[in-house]
Each structure stands twice: as structure tokens, then as C-alpha cells.
Amino acid sequence: MEQDTLDLAHISLRPFQLSDADDVMVWATDERVTKFCSWEPYTSKHAAVDFILNITTKFLWCRAICIGDRAIGSVSVQSYSGDDKARAKAAEIGYILGSKYWGKGIATKVVKQVVEMAFVDLPDLVRLEALVDVENVGSQRVLEKAGFQREGILRKFLFLKGKSRDMVMFSVLSDEIGA
Template sequence: MEATSVVQLDQTKAKDECLNLSLRPLQVSDVDDFMVWASDEKVTRFCTWEPYTNKEDGLNYIKNTVVPHPWFRAICVDDRPVGAISVSANSGNDKCRGELGYVLASKYWGKGIVTRAVKMVVDTIFVEWPHLERLEALVDVENVGSQRVLEKAGFQREGVLRKYFILKGRSRDMVMFSLLSTDYQS
């Protein structure tokens, strides 16, 4: 009986955290929250970057990369950043598509937060960027949790791109996911 009530409590807490979910620009003043996930080896395992080891590097990243980025948001619970999500635009003949990326503090994994954040992005990005026809995401084949996020958010799994990407010194197989603006509208 007690184990059941703990599970129900955890599910209620997860739902409450999702209710207080918002996306907003990540600011320099958020560096301490940023360092929580950016310095965690579990979190950065599938990221293109190594864990941050000092606050100064984190500040420089926020100032030089995040602030000028055209669409980079903090994933917030009660307005406190617990992760980040971005859409990177392509240019030229590829400007019809953008790439989605996200990261979340390990403490918040498995609570539906990133799935909800991805859905929030989808609800706005095709309106904010009317030239965008395709939103895509590349996910390491071993990152099953991230694949599940995209499936729950309505993305289509297109296939595995073998030896597609070098990540931390190893060539990796990546799974391509996409969502078209017409998928979203229907």
C-alpha cells in the first residue's frame, strides 16, 4: 500500500512540474542553473560538447553563443532553468529546415518535461519562422530516451544514418527524426 502511494505522489509531482513549465531566453544571470546540467557527465554524454568545468567558460558560452542565437530558450520549472532547447536555422537552399536540440538536468529526466517543451516549440516555431517547412532532430542510436521524447511529440522516425557523426572521438550512428509544418497543421 505504501509503495503505491509513493508512486502516485511521484506522478502527481511530475504533473505539477509540467504545469509550471515555461520557455524563455537563457540569460547570463542563469549561469549557476546552467552549470548544474552543463557540468554533469550523464547529461552531456550525447551532447557535442564536453562537460563544463568552470563558471567562466559557462558565462562565455551564454554570452557568445546563447544570447546571439536566433532561437535558444531555457526550459524552466517555476521560471528556474533546468535545461535548454533550441532550433538552429539552415540558410541558402536548406533554409526550409531547422534542427531541434535539447538538454535537461538529470534530476528532471523521465517526467515528461522535454516532451512538453518540444511540443511547446512545435506550437510556435512554424508560426515564428513561416519559411520553415521541416523541423528535424538527430539522436544517437543509444539515446533511447531522447528518441521516445520525439516520438511522443509527433516526430516521425525516418531511419538510421550509419557512421554519420563523430561524437567525442567515435563515429556514431544517428537516428533522423522530422516533423513537417504540414504534419503539425493536420
């Protein structure tokens, strides 16, 4: 299963478990993986444990991307509800995948699956969006293949890792699913 070709039927999503801490460390310490993340690469297993016990619970929905029982990445949906009633029917998808698994169709498969699940599990959801760094061409391609529409560039939208970043906004709407 470690060859260049990978049977995507072996990819699954499940809640994170404490026993995933070592797997999380593989991708969360990789600077290539975390380059476009809002957080710095992990430097201790404590950070992975904190992610599993505390950070994953802050999302509306968060799952480990698995091959067999190995957590090779993460996918989450974050709600905009709360104080911002105008954004209550929108949510943001985020994903991260170990670099060893890039370019194999895994992220595209996972994003497509999560889009379908999100609009079923969250019946009030109208819009699912993703913000991607303009330099993260691979992630932009994943979203395009998963049916997201590129809406435009948000100039100097985020300040990350000491630098203002332009972000590309993507979205998919509930009435576009299955159309």
C-alpha cells in the first residue's frame, strides 16, 4: 500500500484517538505540510496530544484521514455561527495531509466525501467555503476537482508567520451538490 498508486477504497475518516499522537507527529512536524497552516510545526508529542484532546473538539466536525488505522491527515468543518448571525449558514472546510500522500487523489476524495456529508448532516448549511494561500496551488487544485468554485483573491487577508498573505476564496453551495 506504500507504492505510488494507492487504492482510494482504503481511505477512511474517523474521530481522532489518543493513540494517533505518533501519527499526528509525522505530518504536524513536517515544515512542507505546515507551510500554509496558521500554526507552527509541532516540536513535542504534547502538542499532538493537545491537538487530539482539545483542538479537534473546537471544530463543528473533525476527523482523522486514515489508511487502515493510521492517521495520515486531518479534515475539519468549522462553523461561523455564534455571534455572527449573518454567517450562520456558512462553514469552512480545512484539511491537511502528510506529504508522503500528496498527489495520490486522497485529499480530493476526502473533500468530496466531506462536502456530501456536511450538507446532509448540517441541513441549515447553505455554503461551504475554503480559504487557500495563493501559493498553495496543490490545495487549490484539490478544491477545483472536488467541485468548489474559485471566487477570487482576498488581498493581504491574513497575517501568518510574519507575513501578510493573499488568500483564494473557494466555495460550494448546497444547491450545487448532485446537480
